[in-house]
Amino acid sequence: MTFSSNNEFTSRALSVLRIVSAYLLIQHGAAKLLGFPHVAFFDGLQIFSMLGAAGILELVGGALLLIGLFTRPVAFVxxxxxAFAYFIGHASKGFVLSPMLNQGEAAVLFCFVFLFIAVAGAGVWSVDAMRLAKKGA
Known part of the structure; x- marks a missing residue:
């Protein structure tokens, strides 16, 4: 059994990667904007700040990715x-040391997972795939 980019199993695995990554990102946005899960660092966060803007992108973009709508452009953004979060929030704590030591591993991993999704697409379990199938029918 080979696993090409057209393989049904591969497309399902891509969908799972997108859904799980989006779910995790939504938690970051929800913590910033909704206070759940509670992270003391975000207490009193101003919505018109860099962290507030990041929270909006995480919550709205994460929700769009979760359902697989406008996946490629959303994942690219x-x-x-x-990437911005890593260089602003983590690399300043010691870029040379490594993401493991400056607590930037999640930002780096999310960045490249979303870049992969931007290139690969949403997978079979997505609104994008349903819209494409409907358009082709």
């Missing part, structure tokens, strides 16, 4: 957001 989120990849940029996470």
């Amino acid at each position: 989120l990849s940029g957001l996470l």
Whole structure:
């Protein structure tokens, strides 16, 4: 059994990667904007701040990715957001040391997962796939 990019199993695995990554990102946005899960660092967060803007992108972009709507452009924007988050929030704590030591591993991993999704697409379990199938029918 080979696993090509057209393989049904591969497309399902891509969908699972997108859904799980989106779910995790939504938690970051929800913590910033909704206070759940509670993270003391975000207490009193101003919505018109860099962290507030990041929270909006995480919550709205994460929700769009979760359902697989406008996946490629949303994932590309989120990849940029996470690259920005790494260089602003983590690399300043010791870029040379490594993401493991400056607590930037999640930002780097999210960045490249979303960049992959931007290139690969949403997978079979998505609104994008349903819209494409309906358009082709």
